[in-house]
Amino acid sequence: MTTPSGSPGSPQVWILQGTQPTAIIQQQSEGAPYLLANASLANNVYVSTDNNVGPGGSNAYMIAPLGSVAITSASQWWACTDPDATTELDVLPGGTSESPAPAQIAEVIAPLAAEIAQQI
Secondary structure, three states: OOOEEEEOOOOOOEEEEEEOOOEEOOOOOOOOEEEEEEEEOOOOOOEEEEOOOOOOOOOOEEEEEOOOOEEEEEOOEEEEEEEOEEEEEEEEEEOOOOOHHHHHHHHHHHHHHHHHHOOO
């Protein structure tokens, strides 16, 4: 299990390791909005209110690389990543939406562009 950088109520960075579920948001009586942002260029993050979250599970919501999802703290939230992967998950209190920066998008598609150029 990992511990986040940052204190509760402030932005936190979680380093998820493999499919081991980690409690990332504690339940609060008055649900506050949070944004969960996957900072990885290659790995998925899986989140759920079920502590048995895992890849491909019917109880899991998958956050694709550089993706995000808005949730509330009305329930406790758990997260994990792909098997044998280490992935950064940013937990942003009060967040409601995010999109990757153009440089992040370019970094993701650059290998694909190079492969296409070699085939031409």
